[in-house]
Amino acid sequence: MNEKIFIHQKGKEREVDIKTAIFDCGKELFSAKGxxxxxxxxxxxxxxxxxGTFYNYYASKEQLFIEIYKKENEKLKHRLIETLDLRQEPVQLVGRLLRENQEAIQANPILKEWYNRDFYKELEKHYRDEDGRSMDSVREFFLDLLRSWKRQGLLRDDIDEELLPVFFDSLVCIDMHKEEIGIEHFPKVMQYLIEFIINGLTKPKHQQ
Incomplete structure (x- = not known):
């Protein structure tokens, strides 16, 4: 069984196992210092x-940070999904999701590291090695939405349903080339690309 230790956080003393202590203290320091x-x-x-005890649980600083990043990212995605109003029109819904996602990333020092030249390549390599599995919840959410919009007649008739996942996967590929695009421009470019795709997929109002 993992040994328990005491750590001080936010003025309080907590008893936790060593791995949790490393995770929580790492998150606090990464958030404060980068x-x-x-x-x-x-x-x-x-x-x-x-x-030496640290290395019993994590092989490197990078491994610890990636674990923290993934948990923060999943929490954000689930929170955004839970607050969406699925009755909104597709373009409005996706626009709101994009805005809230970008605002949340900018407000979270852990998630902002995705745009940090010192580390984003490590994160990208991890996501490539994972073969996108960590993005499954978001991917499936968007695919379910697109399929639902297709059934409701909100998407263009000439768009084959088999193409729907390809649109999402192509954005993931673009996301892995932010350096070539320019990190300072990338968030806005990605926002526009997603809006263009949704606008291109949906029928004009008079055809719905």
Whole structure:
């Protein structure tokens, strides 16, 4: 069984297992200082353990950060999905999702690292190695929406349903080339591309 230790967070003392202590203390430090300026020694000291103990649970700072990033990303995606009004028209719904997603990323120092030149390649490599599995919940949500809109006659008749997942997967491919596009322009470019796709997929109102 994992050894329990005490850590101090937000003025309170908590008893947790060592891996949870490393995770929580790492998240706090990454949020305050960023990935690049945080080191393993600081994380270990904050968790009240030795550096050697850190390596018993995580092979590197990068591995710890990726685990933290994935959990933050999943929490954000689920929260956004739960707050959507599915009765909205497709373009309005996707536009709102894009705006709220971008605002949430900018407000979360962990998620903002996706646009940090010092680390985003590590994140991209991880997602490629995972073969997109970590994005399944979001992908399936969008595909269910597109299929529902197709059944309701909101999408163009000439769009084959088999193509619907391809539109989402093509955006993931573009997302993996943000450096070539220009990181400073990428969020806005991606927002426009998604809006263009949704506008292109949906029928004009007079045809619905």
């Amino acid at each position: 990935f690049k300026k945080t080191n393993i020694k600081e994380i270990a000291e904050k968790a009240g353990i030795g550096v």
